[in-house]
Amino acid sequence: MGLLTPDPGLLFWMVISFAVVFVVVAKFGFPVIIGMVNKRKEYIEMSLLSAREANDKLAGIKSEGERLIADAKNQQQEIVAGAMAERTKIVLAAQEQASAEASRIARESADAIQRAKDAALSDVRDEVAELAVKVAECVIREKMSDDAEQKKAVLRMIDQL
Numbered sequence: 001m002g003l004l005t006p007d008p009g010l011l012f013w014m015v016i017s018f019a020v021v022f023v024v025v026a027k028f029g030f031p032v033i034i035g036m037v038n039k040r041k042e043y044i045e046m047s048l049l050s051a052r053e054a055n056d057k058l059a060g061i062k063s064e065g066e067r068l069i070a071d072a073k074n075q076q077q078e079i080v081a082g083a084m085a086e087r088t089k090i091v092l093a094a095q096e097q098a099s100a101e102a103s104r105i106a107r108e109s110a111d112a113i114q115r116a117k118d119a120a121l122s123d124v125r126d127e128v129a130e131l132a133v134k135v136a137e138c139v140i141r142e143k144m145s146d147d148a149e150q151k152k153a154v155l156r157m158i159d160q161l
Contacts, residue, residue: 138157 135154135157
């Protein structure tokens with residue numbers, strides 16, 4: 001027998017042993033292997049489904065975050081606008097109050113100046129009246145007949161005062 005031609009007895013026993021091994025593996029091995037492959041397939045499908053759900057949740061969270069940021073920006077703008085309006089209102093109120101205070105001070109100053117002016121005029125009138133009385137007293141004491149003498153007397157009295 002040659003190396004390349006198998007012996008029919010050996011070939012028979014090889015076919016029988018292959019059939020026995022095939023039947024044993026087909027009966028006990030293949031169902032276990034197919035069950036493991038199916039479990040692995042289900043696990044991979046579940047993992048893919050979970051990944052899709054996680055991506056969807058992440059997209060929802062991302063859009064929610066963007067919406068919250070936009071809301072925060074809007075609130076910030078509203079707060080800034082309100083603060084600017086309040087600042088303007090406070091400045092206008094302060095300006096009105098300052099204007100009213102300035103008007104009041106101006107009126108009080110004008111009244112004080114008028115009172116001081118009236119007092120000064122009163123003092124000047126009193127002084128003039130007193131001076132006129134003194135001059136008249138002096139003129140009456142010195143009865144002079146001549147205008148030149150009266151002028152000299154008036155000038156002398158003015159010098160004395």
